[in-house]
Amino acid sequence: MTPHRSNRTGIAFGLTLASFAAYQQFKLPPVLPVLLETYHYDRTLAGAFMSVYAVAGLLLSMVFGRLLARRGPVAPTLGALGLSILGSLLVLWRPEYGWLVLLGRGLEGIGFAFMAICGHLLASANASVRNQPLVIGLMAAWIPIGQLAAMLLAPVAFSGQGAGMGVGMGGGMGWQLLWVVAILGSCGLAAWTLGLRRSPALALPGGTGGAEPEPGRHRDVEISGATRLKLIVVAGIFMLWSGQYFAYMTWLPQYLVEVYGLSVSMAVLGNMVPVAVLIATAVVVGMVLRAGVPVGTLLACGLATQAAIWWLVPVTGGGLGGALSLIAYGVAAGICPTCLFAMPGVIVGRGRVAAPALGILMTGRNLGVLIGPMLLGQAFKATGAWDLAAPIFGTVTTIALGLGIFLAVSLAGARYGTSR
Numbered sequence: 001m002t003p004h005r006s007n008r009t010g011i012a013f014g015l016t017l018a019s020f021a022a023y024q025q026f027k028l029p030p031v032l033p034v035l036l037e038t039y040h041y042d043r044t045l046a047g048a049f050m051s052v053y054a055v056a057g058l059l060l061s062m063v064f065g066r067l068l069a070r071r072g073p074v075a076p077t078l079g080a081l082g083l084s085i086l087g088s089l090l091v092l093w094r095p096e097y098g099w100l101v102l103l104g105r106g107l108e109g110i111g112f113a114f115m116a117i118c119g120h121l122l123a124s125a126n127a128s129v130r131n132q133p134l135v136i137g138l139m140a141a142w143i144p145i146g147q148l149a150a151m152l153l154a155p156v157a158f159s160g161q162g163a164g165m166g167v168g169m170g171g172g173m174g175w176q177l178l179w180v181v182a183i184l185g186s187c188g189l190a191a192w193t194l195g196l197r198r199s200p201a202l203a204l205p206g207g208t209g210g211a212e213p214e215p216g217r218h219r220d221v222e223i224s225g226a227t228r229l230k231l232i233v234v235a236g237i238f239m240l241w242s243g244q245y246f247a248y249m250t251w252l253p254q255y256l257v258e259v260y261g262l263s264v265s266m267a268v269l270g271n272m273v274p275v276a277v278l279i280a281t282a283v284v285v286g287m288v289l290r291a292g293v294p295v296g297t298l299l300a301c302g303l304a305t306q307a308a309i310w311w312l313v314p315v316t317g318g319g320l321g322g323a324l325s326l327i328a329y330g331v332a333a334g335i336c337p338t339c340l341f342a343m344p345g346v347i348v349g350r351g352r353v354a355a356p357a358l359g360i361l362m363t364g365r366n367l368g369v370l371i372g373p374m375l376l377g378q379a380f381k382a383t384g385a386w387d388l389a390a391p392i393f394g395t396v397t398t399i400a401l402g403l404g405i406f407l408a409v410s411l412a413g414a415r416y417g418t419s420r
Helices: 006-025 029-039 043-071 074-093 098-125 132-140 142-158 175-195 225-260 262-292 295-311 319-347 356-384 389-411
Strands: none
Touching: 006 043, 006 098, 006 132, 006 142, 006 175, 006 262, 029 043, 029 142, 029 175, 029 262, 043 074, 043 098, 043 225, 043 356, 043 389, 074 098, 074 175, 074 356, 098 132, 098 142, 098 295, 098 356, 132 142, 132 262, 142 175, 142 262, 225 295, 225 319, 225 356, 262 319, 295 389, 319 356, 319 389, 356 389
16 A cells, blocks of 8 residues: 555655656757767667667666565665666767767666656656545656756857867866766765665665555555556557657757757757646646546547547647647646556556556557667668658557557546556
8 A cells, every 4th residue: 555645755766766767868958969970879769778778778677676676665765776777888988980879879778767766667657646646647757857958068068169079178067067067966965875775765565675654555456357458559559659759859959050040059949848748738737637637538539639639730840839739738748648647547447556557558668668669760861851840759659559459448437546
């Protein structure tokens, strides 16, 4: 069962840990135009710099779940942060070698995979029944929070530097600042982890780290039969949705630079619009779920909006239409992941810390992250233009919408806190 009162420290630590993991992954897109111009990476390889995070998640998420159950979060979190530091140091060492950057991003990705799971479980475990939907809304914003942090830092990194290339040129550190901040952030989180090592905030179901949980506070859930099938459908939707979202967010700055001639700083600013809207929308959707709106219906509405945005790209273009498209994308992208993260609570039941359900969900998400950025990079490489993006991801989100409608019907109006 979930606690009667929320542990705000545990929720804050979980959200911070997951959001920092997202910053690690998304510190790349704001500086990708500069990296491509400076080091001339192959576009498919550049997409792999993002997708390699998903490989780590696919290979290790289940292992990390068992590790959390056996050892608790303290020692594994410190290990994950150590790998993140090592990966960042490799990227800073020889960025001109694409294979070494990929290796460094892979090490960061291993740390990301653990921190994402641990952060979500800690936040959920420390939230009361009443606050669960709000915490789900906050945790659904973990990726955009990390994104926004990277986007806000990028202009600082390039300030007074013109093109923003290289350390010490023109008075700015350049793209390297984002990696330096990642190292410092890892050190800060390691200190916080050690400070909480005996706190109830780090108590997890089956874990030995932190203080012992209250008897009956946590209980893992057996998943089988129809429940597993519904969770697999949710994971399939998450795979399709994540593929288009991560492709969009990885390549949007480069698209704005190449197609509309924006500077890197202006492209990053444009990228902030849907991300900021997404964060606000996710919190509002958490409140809407707490009010009892059917989750499946809300998810289908979000997916329908997302699909329409992609199919209308040839019409919206730039200018006012493009700006409205960015805002609408942010709204839809706030609805969808909030509903998807809420689905285990709907399908399995309220007050359950369902680590197996989260594992199924994150597997689908990681598959999308793996495929999306590289797919769009390869499509550009094959055609020399961005024209294939809209039909590819319009089709992807339409398929996701079909699965979402099926899920909404099968859940028959289920609201958060019910079990179907």
